Amino acid sequence: MSGAGAPAITIDGGADLKVAVVAAQWHTQVMDGLVAGAEKALAEIGAAHDLFRVPGSFELPVVAQAAAGAGYDAVVALGVVIRGGTPHFEYVCAAATDGLNRVAMDSGVPIGFGLLTCDTEEQALDRSGLPGSREDKGREAVEAAVATALVLKKIGAAR
Numbered sequence: 496m497s498g499a500g501a502p503a504i505t506i507d508g509g510a511d512l513k514v515a516v517v518a519a520q521w522h523t524q525v526m527d528g529l530v531a532g533a534e535k536a537l538a539e540i541g542a543a544h545d546l547f548r549v550p551g552s553f554e555l556p557v558v559a560q561a562a563a564g565a566g567y568d569a570v571v572a573l574g575v576v577i578r579g580g581t582p583h584f585e586y587v588c589a590a591a592t593d594g595l596n597r598v599a600m601d602s603g604v605p606i607g608f609g610l611l612t613c614d615t616e617e618q619a620l621d622r623s624g625l626p627g628s629r630e631d632k633g634r635e636a637v638e639a640a641v642a643t644a645l646v647l648k649k650i651g652a653a654r
């Protein structure tokens with residue numbers, strides 16, 4: 496999967512939303528870029544947010560679940576998993592992805608999926624939003640979560 500085909504998301508509103516950013520800590524440099532990109536996007540939208548750090552990506556779903564239950568309008572999950580020489584990569588990616596999707600479906604609170612699952616650190620840096628990178632996945636995850644929260648609000652289905 497590549498970034499080709501990604502839409503330009505237009506956010507119309509969102510300044511009244513409260514967003515939880517849940518961010519893992521593995522791969523510090525890439526994470527710093529993702530968190531900075533997410534916080535910059537939220538500042539531009541004008542949405543209030545709180546940042547919660549968890550140890551690794553495996554821990555993202557349980558804290559996302561707590562945030563969804565605590566009244567946040569949207570959650571943004573950020574993490575980086577880089578393939579190593581063992582099957583650990585598959586287990587952490589699957590647990591984080593399935594867990595985050597389950598939280599979103601069970602709670603009705605949208606979750607921006609800012610989990611990078613990469614073969615190399617170079618691929619992750621290229622998506623980190625840091626100077627010189629091609630993509631800013633922290634920003635993209637915020638835009639997706641906020642845009643979806645606004646759709647749910649319009650439908651009258653926001654929690």
Ligand code: DLZ
Binds near residue numbers: 587
């Ligand atoms: C153990 C582990 C490994 C090997 N790699 C990563 C990684 O690339 N990215 C990440 O976010 N977390 C990693 N972890 C930590 C697990 O997500 C988790 O924090 C630990 O297994 C403790 O539950």
